[in-house]
Amino acid sequence: MLTMQTAAKRVPTFTNKTDAGEAPILMASRCRSHRIGTAEIHAHHGEIVQGVFYSSDGNLEHALVTLPCSLYRARARFRPVRSGPLTLEPAGRWRAKTAARLTLDALGRTGWGGSLQIESNVPIRWGCGSSTTDVLVTIRAVADAFNRVLEPEWIARISVAAETASDSLMYGPERTVLFAQRRGSLLLELGGPLPPMVVLGFNTEVDRGVETLSLPPIQYSSWEIEAFRAILGMLRRAIEHQDPWLVGRVATASSIITQRHRPKRFMPQLLRLSQEVGALGIQVAHSGTVAGFLFEPGNETIGRIQHAQAGLKSLGLDESCREFSTAP
Amino acid sequence: MNDPIIHADVVEAHALPRIVWLRSNLVVLAFSLMKLLPARFIIRKALENGELQPGALIAETTSGTFGLALAMVARLQGHPLTLVSDPAIDPPMQRRLEDLGATVHIVREPAATGGFQRARLDVLQRVLAENPGSFCPRQYSNPHNPESYGACAEHLAHAVGPVDCLVGTVGSGGSMSGISSYLRLLVPELTVIGVDTHGSVIFGQADAGAKRMLRGLGNSLVPPTVDHTAFDWVHWVTAAEAFRATRQLHQEHALFAGPTSGAAYLVADWWARENPDSLVAVIFPDEGYRYLDTVYNDSWLEQHGLRLETLPAAPEEWDCPHETGDCWSFYNWARRSHASSTLQPQPHSSPVAMQRTTGNREK
Numbered sequence: 001m002l003t004m005q006t007a008a009k010r011v012p013t014f015t016n017k018t019d020a021g022e023a024p025i026l027m028a029s030r031c032r033s034h035r036i037g038t039a040e041i042h043a044h045h046g047e048i049v050q051g052v053f054y055s056s057d058g059n060l061e062h063a064l065v066t067l068p069c070s071l072y073r074a075r076a077r078f079r080p081v082r083s084g085p086l087t088l089e090p091a092g093r094w095r096a097k098t099a100a101r102l103t104l105d106a107l108g109r110t111g112w113g114g115s116l117q118i119e120s121n122v123p124i125r126w127g128c129g130s131s132t133t134d135v136l137v138t139i140r141a142v143a144d145a146f147n148r149v150l151e152p153e154w155i156a157r158i159s160v161a162a163e164t165a166s167d168s169l170m171y172g173p174e175r176t177v178l179f180a181q182r183r184g185s186l187l188l189e190l191g192g193p194l195p196p197m198v199v200l201g202f203n204t205e206v207d208r209g210v211e212t213l214s215l216p217p218i219q220y221s222s223w224e225i226e227a228f229r230a231i232l233g234m235l236r237r238a239i240e241h242q243d244p245w246l247v248g249r250v251a252t253a254s255s256i257i258t259q260r261h262r263p264k265r266f267m268p269q270l271l272r273l274s275q276e277v278g279a280l281g282i283q284v285a286h287s288g289t290v291a292g293f294l295f296e297p298g299n300e301t302i303g304r305i306q307h308a309q310a311g312l313k314s315l316g317l318d319e320s321c322r323e324f325s326t327a328p
Numbered sequence: 329m330n331d332p333i334i335h336a337d338v339v340e341a342h343a344l345p346r347i348v349w350l351r352s353n354l355v356v357l358a359f360s361l362m363k364l365l366p367a368r369f370i371i372r373k374a375l376e377n378g379e380l381q382p383g384a385l386i387a388e389t390t391s392g393t394f395g396l397a398l399a400m401v402a403r404l405q406g407h408p409l410t411l412v413s414d415p416a417i418d419p420p421m422q423r424r425l426e427d428l429g430a431t432v433h434i435v436r437e438p439a440a441t442g443g444f445q446r447a448r449l450d451v452l453q454r455v456l457a458e459n460p461g462s463f464c465p466r467q468y469s470n471p472h473n474p475e476s477y478g479a480c481a482e483h484l485a486h487a488v489g490p491v492d493c494l495v496g497t498v499g500s501g502g503s504m505s506g507i508s509s510y511l512r513l514l515v516p517e518l519t520v521i522g523v524d525t526h527g528s529v530i531f532g533q534a535d536a537g538a539k540r541m542l543r544g545l546g547n548s549l550v551p552p553t554v555d556h557t558a559f560d561w562v563h564w565v566t567a568a569e570a571f572r573a574t575r576q577l578h579q580e581h582a583l584f585a586g587p588t589s590g591a592a593y594l595v596a597d598w599w600a601r602e603n604p605d606s607l608v609a610v611i612f613p614d615e616g617y618r619y620l621d622t623v624y625n626d627s628w629l630e631q632h633g634l635r636l637e638t639l640p641a642a643p644e645e646w647d648c649p650h651e652t653g654d655c656w657s658f659y660n661w662a663r664r665s666h667a668s669s670t671l672q673p674q675p676h677s678s679p680v681a682m683q684r685t686t687g688n689r690e691k
Contacts, residue, residue, distance in 0.1 A: 222373065222471070223509070226478025230510035233485030246489065253513045 036079050037145025041137045043072035043122040043129045044169055045201050045292055045324070046285025048194070048247060049235060049254040051228040052220055053178060055187055060225065061180040062217050063187045065235065066129075067199070067283055067292070068173040071324045074120035074133035076141035080104075084113040093118060096134040099162035103142040103150075106158060116141070126203055127288010132167050135159045153186070160184030173328060176239050178232070182217070190235065195242040196327035197280065200305050201292035202312055203320035204264045215287045218261045227257060248280025248294045255284045255291070264291060266315050273311040277304050290320075297325070337404050339364050344479065345612070347487050350581060354600040354608045355488055356593075357480065358583065362613040363467075366502055367397035369476030370465045371405065383407060385462035387455045389448040391417035391432075392544060393614055394467050394500075399428040412451045414444040416538075421618065443537070445548065467500050468551035474506030481510035484609060493519040493603070495596035496611035497545035497588045498530055501554030503611055508558045519606070521599060522559040522661070523591050525570070530554055531562045531661065532649035541567035541634065544588040544613070556666040563643060563658040565591040571623045572636040574616070578624075584616040587623050594656065598642060 050064040078100070086104075088097050096118060104112050116138060122130040139158050143150050150158075155170040160183065168179035171186075178188040220228075231253050238246035252274070259267045264284060270291065274282045278300070279293040293308050295301050305323065312318045335341035343364045345357035374380035386402050388395065391413035402409040409430040413422075417434065425432050433455070439446035456462050467473050484491070484507070494511065496504045508520045527536025528546025535548045542565070565573075567587075574590025577583050585593075589612035596610035622628050629635035643656040651657070 223475055226475045226481075226506075227510055227513055229478040230481035230485050230514060233482035233487075234489070234514050236486050237489050241489075243489075249490065249514045256513065 033147065034080050034145050035147075036077060037141040037143065038075070038077050039137045039140035039144055040073060040075045041133055041140065041169060042068060042070045043074065043133045044167060045069035045071075045199060046127050046283060046288055046290050047167075047254070048251045048283055049178075049228075049231060050286035051231065051254060051257065052225055053187055053228055053232055055180075061187055062182050063178050063180045064167065064286065065176060065178055065190070066168045067194070068169065068326065069128065069199070069201070069324055071201075071322055072120075072122040072128055072133075074118060074122055074130075074137040076119075076134075076137040077117045078114055078138070078141040078145045080109070080112055080114040080142075080145045082112055086113040087115045089115070089117045093131075093134050095131050095163045096138040099135040099138045099158060100142050102158045102161055103139045106150075106154070107143065107146050107148060109146065114142075114145070123203075125288070126290045127285025128290060129167050129169060131163055132159065132169060135162050135166075136170055156184040156186075173326070188232075188236075190239040192239050192242065193328070194239070194326045195244040195247060196297050196325065197244045197247065198295040198297050198301050198305070198323065198325050199283070199292040200279075200295065200308050201290055201320075201322045201324065202317050203290050204266060204270075204317065205289040206317065206319055215262075218258070220257070220261075224257050224260075227253070244280055244294065244296050248282075250281075251283035251294060252281035254286070255282050258284060258286045262287065264289070266317070269315060273308060273315075277307040277311065279304065279308065297327070339368055339400055339404060343368060344483050347484070348583070350583075350593075350597070350610075351600060353604060353606060354596060354610065355491070356583070356610055356612055357484060358585065358589075358612045360615055361393055361397055361400075362503060362611070363392075363394040363397035364400065365479060366467055366470075366473040366476040366500075367394065367401045367465070369479075370467070370470055370472045371398075371401050371407075373472045374463050374465070380407075380463040381461055385410065385455075385459045386465065387412070387452060387459070387462050388465050388467070389413070389452045390467070391421065395425060395430070396421065396428075398465065399425050399430040402430070403428045410455050412448045412455065414438075414448060416444075418618070467502065468547075468549070468553055470553070473500055473502035473553050474509065474555070477503055477506030478510050481507050485511070485514065488607075488609065490515045490607075491518065491609040492606040493521065493596075493599060493608040494611075495521045495523065495592055495599060495608060497523045497592050497613065498554060499545045499547060499588075500551050501530070503613070505553060505555035505558050507611070509555065512558075519560045520558050521561045521563060521595060523563045523565055523595050525591070526564050526566055526653065528564075531556075531559075531564075531659070533564065534650070534652075541632070542570050542587060542591065544586065545591060550666060554666070556661075557663045559661045560663060561658055562649065562661045563595045563656065564653075565594055565656050566654060568629075568634040568636045569594060569639060569656050571629060571634055572639050574619075574623050576639065578616065583612070585612045586614040586616055586619055588613050590623075594639065595643075595658075 044066045048065045048067050052060045053063045055061050122128050122133050124130045139155050152170040159166045166181050168177050171177050176190040177186050180187045235250045281294050284291040342360045345359040348356045385408045387410040389412040395411045411430050412433045414435050422432050435447045438444045512518050524531050525542040525546040527540045529535045530547050570587045570591035573594035574587045577593045592610050600608045640656050643658045646657045646659045649659050
């Protein structure tokens with residue numbers, strides 16, 4: 001979500017959208033002005049679903065459905081200079097730096113530099129997309145500096161090139177998409193936002209996390225691969241009918257399969273607690289340490305959340321409890 | 329994943345069922361040829377893992393709908409196919425298989441011990457041994473048989489959402505074990521009702537062998553593809569009852585299906601009436617064309633003493649699955665394993681949807 005969109009007209013930036021890996025063809029740009037580009041984006045809280053899914057041509061793809069989370073945000077400011085170094089503050093976020101370079105190249109500004117500042121409160125190594133948000137907010141800020149708004153498909157492509165795995169935050173919370181995170185492409189448009197739900201999120205590891213990008217892809221069993229078909233069928237229905245109850249079932253099912261490969265602490269207790277407190281289900285960061293109980297918004301939500309918090313306290317997981325909503 | 333408007337081939341076009349409302353709480357999954365799902369998936373997996381090379385021979389012992397499905401898949405993918413059958417094969421089916429390019433090998437003599445089934449397996453072993461690189465799909469023991477029904481579970485979940493009860497017949501057990509394992513991942517409380525026939529050993533009856541008149545469900549062996557722990561209830565339906573129900577389905581709902589569908593319909597319709605708050609899905613595995621001269625022919629039914637005027641209003645509850653009887657019956661199977669289906673009678677229980685929260689089990 002760009003905070004500055006003052007361009008008088010938005011020209012489509014690229015024409016070639018088909019050949020992955022090729023340098024995008026830049027439309028002849030008449031706009032020579034540049035300015036300080038800014039952007040802001042919110043992070044996510046792991047996924048509703050992550051697994052493998054058949055593409056329309058029958059190939060299996062690793063893909064996910066992200067759970068957007070407005071609690072955590074990243075902001076970027078980019079001041080371009082025609083020739084000079086590319087500096088980054090805070091230093092060390094090399095993926096963001098790579099993304100800035102790739103974006104400058106994609107905009108036909110190879111050789112430009114500038115100063116990029118990132119501010120972020122996204123926790124690192126929790127599976128909330130700290131590195132993706134850095135990358136996305138960088139791409140948007142750099143594009144904004146040249147009065148450009150990039151299509152999500154192009155942002156996805158640059159972001160995958162910059163960090164090898166990604167999530168679907170560039171599509172925004174208005175669209176739920178099944179996103180092939182390793183290829184950076186959309187596998188299926190699910191046709192709407194997630195239904196409004198209240199999420200009670202927490203970190204299952206309290207003080208440590210995982211380096212998500214170093215994790216190899218999960219090798220799912222043949223049974224599990226087909227199980228994701230049923231999960232996807234139910235998820236499509238959940239989005240089409242805006243049914244939070246079904247989203248809870250789908251998220252729980254995906255969490256159960258992931259638990260076999262990347263176990264989270266206390267999962268059996270958390271599954272029981274989810275039922276006891278009347279949650280819709282449990283979602284996890286499939287490559288991260290956060291998890292969340294999903295609740296239907298309503299009169300009973302406050303009581304249920306208090307009940308869940310008490311249960312989390314007995315497991316020693318209450319320190320990191322945060323509440324947020326999927327409603328816009 | 330998206331339903332394309334134009335299918336790549338006829339197997340793709342027919343593999344998934346049509347979903348039809350029969351009453352306010354009963355939906356039908358009406359397949360043209362359900363076995364296309366396992367045939368397609370088993371071949372796909374065998375090609376993926378190298379068990380089957382492109383163009384290599386496929387051989388199987390079957391004269392039923394799985395053979396037909398294999399013949400269609402093999403034809404489209406360019407695999408020669410040998411099917412080993414016995415004199416009981418119906419001639420139109422044999423003609424159709426041969427028209428699809430399959431070699432149908434009819435075993436004329438039963439083996440000294442083990443009858444035709446043994447003799448067919450012996451011939452199959454010989455064919456496989458004589459043709460290096462040949463592949464046998466083994467529908468009764470291949471775990472890809474139940475797994476192939478993930479596609480059906482996806483279709484049902486998308487179209488109908490969570491159902492409370494799944495009803496279907498059990499032969500290889502692939503469809504019921506497969507679909508229920510996937511649906512229960514999402515809806516653990518799902519009630520699963522298996523439909524078998526008297527004299528089938530799957531759920532503990534003494535084997536009646538070739539005397540079982542209702543074919544396409546039941547078995548003389550317990551196939552490893554049956555996950556007994558999937559089933560909450562088991563019903564046994566006689567041939568005459570299944571045929572009557574098949575006709576009633578056609579006469580009342582214009583749904584032209586085979587006798588296994590009739591057996592499943594009898595049970596599902598009763599359950600749906602008894603449990604009006606429960607949303608029931610029932611599986612109809614094939615269409616009626618194969619049975620025009622038999623199930624759909626009153627004089628054939630008369631001749632074979634299989635013509636029923638009316639159906640029983642309700643089944644009789646059995647205390648154990650080994651009882652002998654000659655009418656529609658059921659038993660509280662309660663998700664037990666086959667090994668634990670001992671002779672101990674189970675307490676009767678009222679046939680209402682049981683709420684359970686048993687975990688999911690991967691096959």
